[in-house]
Amino acid sequence: MDPAVDPREDFYGYAVGNWVKTHPVPTDKTRWGAFDELYEWNMNLLRKIVQGCAKEEGSPKGSPQQLVGHFYRSGMNRRLREKAGFQPVEELWNAVSSVTSVQDVAERLAELHKSGVAALYKSFSMPDKKNSSVYAFYFYQGGLSLPDREYYLSDSFAQLREQYVTHVTKMFELKGIPEQQAREWAKTVLEIEKELASASRTRTDLRDQEKNYNRFEVGRLDHSFPLLGLRRYLDALGVNNTGYVVMGQPEFFDAVNSKLGSRDVDDWKVYMYWHTLHAYAPFLYRKVEDENFDFFHRKLLGQEKPEPQWKVVVEVIDELVGEALGRLYVERHFPPEAKRRMSLLVDDIQSVFRDRLKTIPWMTEATRQEALKKFDGFRAKIGHPEIFRKYEGLLIEGADYAGNVRRATAFEVNRQAARVGLPVDRGEWHMTPPTVDAYFSPTENEIVFPAGILQPPFFDPGADDAVNYGAIGAVIGHEITHGFDDQGRRYDSKGNLRDWWTPKDAEEFGKRASEVVKLYSAQEALPGVHVNGELTLGENIADFGGVSLAYEALQRRLSQSAEKRAIDGLTPEQRFFISYAQIWRQNIKEQELRRLLTIDPHSPAKYRATIPAINHPAFDTAFPPRGSAGETAAKPRITVW
DSSP, rough: OOSOOOOTOOHHHHHHHHHHHOOOTTTTTEEEHHHHHHHHHHHHHHHHHHHHHHHHOSSSSTTTHHHHHHHHHHHHHHHHHHHHHTHHHHHHHHHHHHHOOOOOOOOEEEEEETTTTSEEEEEEEEEEETTEEEEEEEEOOOSSSSSSSSHHHHHGHHHHHHHHHHHHHHHHHHHHHOOOHHHHHHHHHHHHHHHHHHSOOOOHHHTOOOTTOOOOOOOOHHHHHHTTHHHHHHHHHHOOOSSSSEESSSSHHHHHHHHHHOHHHHHHHHHHHHHHHHHHHGGOOOHHHHHHHHIIIIIIOOOOOOOOOHHHHHHHHHHHHHHHHHHHHHHHOHHHHHHHHHHHHHHHHHHHHHHHHHHHHSSOOHHHHHHHHHHTTOOOEESSSOOOOOOOOOOOOTTTTHHHHHHHHHHHHHHHHTTTTTOOOOOOSSSTTTSOOEEETTTTEEEEEEGGGTTTTTTTTTTHHHIIIIIHHOOOOOHHHHTTTTTTGGGGTTBBBOSSOOOHHHHHHHHHHHHHHHHHHHEEEEEEOOOOOTTTHHHHHHHHHHHHHHHHHHHHTTTSSSOOOOOOTTTTHHHHHHHHTTTOOOOOOOOHHHHHHOOOOSSOOHHHHHHHHHHHHHHHHHHHOOOTTTOOOOOOOOOOO
């Protein structure tokens, strides 16, 4: 804190000012904040786990210890990676080389996607948004190497596009392509990706749940997109148990279908060559890894130097076999008491929200009953899955890093393909246990808090209530509110995308949401660059709800206590707001902030720390004017929930 700062003038400076001054972004990071500090703490815990597993001999094949230990060994074996050169991608490179016509592209894409090469479009399975009891197969726009369509289309990223062409050229040269040809190939890659970007929806449009759900019968696919060969793609991927798919953005696939017919097949081969190199660059030898870092981290994000190799490998393990690693993490670092205390917090805040649904004045009775029905079906998952995922049949070897990445990726693609058309597993988690984050799943109508975030500064079983309610309490309230933000509210009690709102109630909600959009859109995060209030609307509504719900839950808890004592001269209410602001403390590189302003549905940390706090009616009471300053006029407050 910086107590010299007036909290009514600059609450961020008051709550985290000294931290901001004394904690610059480390050279191997692009931002540094409370999430990152806890992430580093967890990474060091995970390092001890993986190193211990790597030293073990004789762990049963397929056990968490064997999977984690051998994966770590392979990633840390620099000598073998240098010796292998490009050998780990030769099979995929040759598969692309064998393409002779547009008709071959579908099967090659299936092979590339199974191997983690994100070319042309995305595909995955998840609960059907309009029939949430079964898994459906989805096709979504994709195929870009830069973070967003704006990086290809906006003048503000023109210099970066030039640097991108230079980078792609260097990568092709490292693979042995002659300099002039490599330069031409790089230009072709940019041209194709620019065409894909032009056909892509904006991030804001991608938030519209209804607009991005378009059901297509499998039998229609070849008629609608004759050159894409989507039925052959499904067969090659092993998706057999479905009569329909969900197309997120049909106009994107229309455009790709058209481009496949108008461009020479050799151009598409160049594009797939590039994506193969790009996907595997982090797992190859030093020169390739360094060139990949120079563009995608140093130039694009402002990161000065790479993270230590051990950390990179642990991140890969967490991504690809995260429940094996997470099981070992939970056994060592998640005590039962943390889950018990967290459950009480969740119950407290759910109780507040339920009462609000019963009494909120702008909602009519018909919508209210549907809202209560939905909320009564809410579930909370805390810490880790009840049953950890098994990786039966996955081969992880101690001397084949890129091969391990490829096989683990294929394992997950196959798992997702095989479940299409089957009942949804309600026990599944979409984050690994060590993750420092939380989420709301609209199709499963549940809030989820991994063990990784249930530590200081977010959660401390030994801390006083004001601190915990301000930190993890606000996170809980945030995730609960997501069920009723501008998109979450569109899902019903069964997790199905269905309009259950009366027109009048939808209009009343819209009025309040538009106030939130206007407020955040007025924030200038960089010179000439404002927060995108439409893109960040759902998260901003959730932030407002998080603070409001947690504050009321704290007041209820304090009412059961004989005294509301001050600590270090701070009242419980002051500690609540300070604790909330401090979980959003952050320093960030300009390039990274610019990227996040373009792609991230969350507002920058400074605004998350301050706007929901100072908007709360109790803030001015908690922090009265200093000295002889008179009481300021009451400010208008935005209230959604």
